[in-house]
Amino acid sequence: MSAGASHAFRTRSTADNTCVSSVTNISVNAAPTAPSAPSGSVTTQPTCAVPTGTVTITAPLGAGFEYNVDGGTYQGIDRILGLVSWCIACLPHKEHRG
Numbered sequence: 001m002s003a004g005a006s007h008a009f010r011t012r013s014t015a016d017n018t019c020v021s022s023v024t025n026i027s028v029n030a031a032p033t034a035p036s037a038p039s040g041s042v043t044t045q046p047t048c049a050v051p052t053g054t055v056t057i058t059a060p061l062g063a064g065f066e067y068n069v070d071g072g073t074y075q076g077i078d079r080i081l082g083l084v085s086w087c088i089a090c091l092p093h094k095e096h097r098g
Helices: none
Strands: 003-011 024-028 039-044 054-059 085-087
Touching: none
Parallel strands: none
Antiparallel strands: 003 024, 039 054, 054 085
């Protein structure tokens, strides 16, 4: 079916193909457009004392969006982002000295 168009449907009897119903028009909605790519920035870089960083997403925001991090499961911002931020380096790191 073509998106964004109205289509005319009829029913015909298989016992007598001259028996045809009246037309019913059914409209198929146009395909929705993709949301804009997320924008944001690193607001806290990891340090030796605090080995996690924070990214803040600034757009698009709202109940109609879900986000994924590094190809993971899509979730609402309140689930994975703590409203507007999430951990980007959650594993502790060690400084190696030679």
